[in-house]
Amino acid sequence: MRDVSEKQAADDKVAVVIVAAGRGARAGQANGPKQYQQIGGGAVIARTLGAFLTHPKIGPVVVAIHADDGALFRRAAGANADRVVAVTGGTSRQESVRLGLLALRSNAPGRVLIHDAARPFVDAELIDRTIAAIGERQGALPALPVADTLKRETAEGMIGETVSRAGLYAAQTPQGFPFWPILAAHEKAHHLGKADFTDDAAIAEWAHIPVKIVPGSPENVKLTWARDIAMADQRLSSAPRFPDIRTGNGYDVHAFEPGDHVTLCGVAIPHDRKLSGHSDADVGLHALTDALLATCGAGDIGTHFPPSDPQWKGAASRIFVEHAAKLVRARGGRIANADITLICEAPRVGPHREAMTETLSAILRISLDRISIKATTNEKLGFVGREEGIAAIATASVVFPGDVPE
Structure with missing residues (x-):
């Protein structure tokens, strides 16, 4: 026993x-x-x-x-x-x-x-x-x-x-x-x-x-x-019944520090600075991790990967997303869609969008058409506009088993 x-x-x-x-x-x-x-x-x-x-x-x-x-x-x-x-x-x-x-x-x-x-x-x-x-x-x-x-x-x-x-x-x-x-x-x-x-x-x-x-x-x-x-x-x-579809949101921001590249949605992009963080500071994947965790009430990224824990220093953020996706699947969830908006003045995201989408498709085990990665500037306003850092917003939709009565 x-x-x-x-x-x-x-x-x-x-x-x-x-x-x-x-x-x-x-x-x-x-x-x-x-x-x-x-x-x-x-x-x-x-x-x-x-x-x-x-x-x-x-x-x-x-x-x-x-x-x-x-x-x-x-x-x-x-x-x-x-x-x-x-x-x-x-x-x-x-x-x-x-x-x-x-x-x-x-x-x-x-x-x-x-x-x-x-x-x-x-x-x-x-x-x-x-x-x-x-x-x-x-x-x-x-x-x-x-x-x-x-x-x-x-x-x-x-x-x-x-x-x-x-x-x-x-x-x-x-x-x-x-x-x-x-x-x-x-x-x-x-x-x-x-x-x-x-x-x-x-x-x-x-x-x-x-x-x-x-x-x-x-x-x-x-x-x-x-x-x-x-x-x-x-x-x-x-x-009468309707599907148990849940939507979670996530937001993250990291400041710049001296370096030669940034990692966004699992892709390394050459840049004159890098993002500061305990892991690889991938704001896109951090926001997505929180969005996935939200669909099953599993807390946030800090709950599972506290920044005070030295084992996560420099860690690839795909580890965090894979963990969140595993928790979702353990509860019977099927990831239906992932949507990420990167907010920055630089670097340019467009040339790397296809690689980012393919990376997320492999991590989440969903088709490319279920992933959306967008980028926008902050019109020179605020810390993003001053190019002091990058922010990201993510939304995830998950279908859980069984139906819920109306």
């Missing part, structure tokens, strides 16, 4: 354990376990993962899977498989949760959400409500008031009595807890051989951890039966 690394854990983020080790026999085995069955063109678990991995308050995500499902999980999760920690689950939901919590222990979060993989319609608002209700010694349970009239059956199959539904709720996930108390409760139940808890709120109740009820969501259904899978697929397939 692989632990969550220190880099993944963060005090201000909430960890998640997603339970996906079950066989889902009630949903039918013809198409495999229900968490891997297709709804709306993607696996159930892929949609569930996406809800948490795109949430700004969520940190490390652990998925407890069956010992036989490693390859199945990676295929279903796609690029997101590399963004989570997969651990082998147990023979029961309770045991799978415990093993998932243990994977977080070495770099423990303050709070943790526990969610069933078969609830793919969890939304950001429900996640927010649950997180907000978690206290230092208090858990949170999203739930809906029971609406149906309840009957208790006799041994003979007859109605024995009508059960009052006042104060009764149907529990959902994600259920949220302070990390150490819920881990301790699971460990205690494990050591005492108590394995009959149906959810984590029940373990918390047994361990005397208060749990606050927060409003659940009628959309947050658990897919249990084959008909649930079919209805979820129909719901997603018929919903």
Whole structure:
């Protein structure tokens, strides 16, 4: 079992354990376990993962899977498989949760959400409500008031009595807890051989951890039966949708210093000065790096390549763009277009535009017609106009997998 690394854990983020080790026999085995069955063109678990991995308050995500499902999980999760920690689950939901919590222990979060993989319609608002209700010694349970009239059956199959539904709720996930108390409760139940808890709120109740009820969501259904899978697929397939296309912008500027050439968009251009910077000071590629990172919320160039780090002294800036492009692809993104505007009085960019375009085509692995490199002067105004430096503006468009509901 692989632990969550220190880099993944963060005090201000909430960890998640997603339970996906079950066989889902009630949903039918013809198409495999229900968490891997297709709804709306993607696996159930892929949609569930996406809800948490795109949430700004969520940190490390652990998925407890069956010992036989490693390859199945990676295929279903796609690029997101590399963004989570997969651990082998147990023979029961309770045991799978415990093993998932243990994977977080070495770099423990303050709070943790526990969610069933078969609830793919969890939304950001429900996640927010649950997180907000978690206290230092208090858990949170999203739930809906029971609406149906309840009957208790006799041994003979007859109605024995009508059960009052006042104060009764149907529990959902994600259920949220302070990390150490819920881990301790699971460990205690494990050591005492108590394995009959149906959810984590029940373990918390047994361990005397208060749990606050927060409003659940009628959309947050658990897919249990084959008909649930079919209805979820129909719901997603018929919903109006639009492509998940994201656009990022980047800007960079570097001053001149003594030298004999400048590097712009990966091409060395003879000049009576060079650009000052810790790397090769390629303003075009620096701006493009930031634009690509912006499409997947991955910070900026300084986050990944701090100028204080001596290993980047004199480095070729194509390294930075290749890293950003790799991050985009790891999240399933496809780079559709890159547009760079270089702002300078000199040197002339036009004679080198074709070489720049070919260089970017190789770096980004996209066709030449998807790259635009332009140059303009600053009409002798400002620091650029005084030929004190060069500026660049970049825009990148990336298509990410799956569709987003209108």
